[in-house]
Amino acid sequence: MTEEQGYNRAMVVTAHPDDAEFSCSGTVAGWCAAGWEVTYVLCTDGSKGTEDRELTSPQLATIRRKEQISAGEVLGLKDVVFLDHPDAYLEPTLELRQEITREIRRHKPDILITMYPARNLDGGWGFGHPDHIAAGEAAMSAVFPSARDHLTFPELLEEDLVPHKTREVWIVGHPEPDHWVDVTDSIDTSIRALNEHVSQLSSSPDEIDDSMRKRRREVAKGKPMEYAESFKRIQFDRPRVSHNREINKSKG
Ligand SMILES: [Zn+2]
Numbered sequence: 001m002t003e004e005q006g007y008n009r010a011m012v013v014t015a016h017p018d019d020a021e022f023s024c025s026g027t028v029a030g031w032c033a034a035g036w037e038v039t040y041v042l043c044t045d046g047s048k049g050t051e052d053r054e055l056t057s058p059q060l061a062t063i064r065r066k067e068q069i070s071a072g073e074v075l076g077l078k079d080v081v082f083l084d085h086p087d088a089y090l091e092p093t094l095e096l097r098q099e100i101t102r103e104i105r106r107h108k109p110d111i112l113i114t115m116y117p118a119r120n121l122d123g124g125w126g127f128g129h130p131d132h133i134a135a136g137e138a139a140m141s142a143v144f145p146s147a148r149d150h151l152t153f154p155e156l157l158e159e160d161l162v163p164h165k166t167r168e169v170w171i172v173g174h175p176e177p178d179h180w181v182d183v184t185d186s187i188d189t190s191i192r193a194l195n196e197h198v199s200q201l202s203s204s205p206d207e208i209d210d211s212m213r214k215r216r217r218e219v220a221k222g223k224p225m226e227y228a229e230s231f232k233r234i235q236f237d238r239p240r241v242s243h244n245r246e247i248n249k250s251k252g
Helices: 019-023 025-033 057-075 094-107 130-146 154-158 187-194 205-220 243-250
Strands: 009-014 037-044 079-085 111-115 168-172 179-182 228-235
Touching (some): 009 025, 009 130, 019 025, 019 111, 025 037, 025 057, 025 179, 025 187, 025 228, 037 057, 037 094, 037 130, 057 187, 079 094, 111 130, 187 205, 205 228
Parallel strands (some): 009 037, 009 111, 037 079, 111 168
Antiparallel strands (some): 179 228
């Protein structure tokens, strides 16, 4: 991971407990093993993810909170923050944006991982749970410009939460990823973390192991890696050619 040298803090903003374990926990496990401080921010309470008619939403939320904390312990997370919005009803409101901005300013991530904030009409996993779309949109709006600008959400300054510039945003579930992380050394830990989400898994641990390895092997196809996770990577500091400058140049 030479490209991220100098970084040692990351944040993962997702909608539900288990989203990160399915999408980026190999990357997170690798960072934690390398001594990074990684914080999860869960936007919803996960209180709708069951087919069990006997289970109430508050009971399920309690179970899923415990499962996510256990998964975080397996990975070695610094913190797990629950914003506790009701599952399935998440919207990218200013309230949610402010809550995520608060966590960004508290934990100062170099890299923030979040969810693809649009519909993927090709189907599949990325089809777009409305909570995933909302979480991704709110997280990106929190990174830029809210966490950066002191005049946005001025009440956060009164909490001594000063502006913070996140260096990169990585998107999971993007239909055209452009960044692959080798998770060969961390896949065992990531699968153990996923297996903590007992209420969400209908397959046996062996089947989960097989499917996670199969998926990550497919992602690694054509790369010099056995297992990989993929992202759309947005780097804010990367020097880029100014369109206007190019136009001016061509005018001589
Ligand atoms: Zn989800």
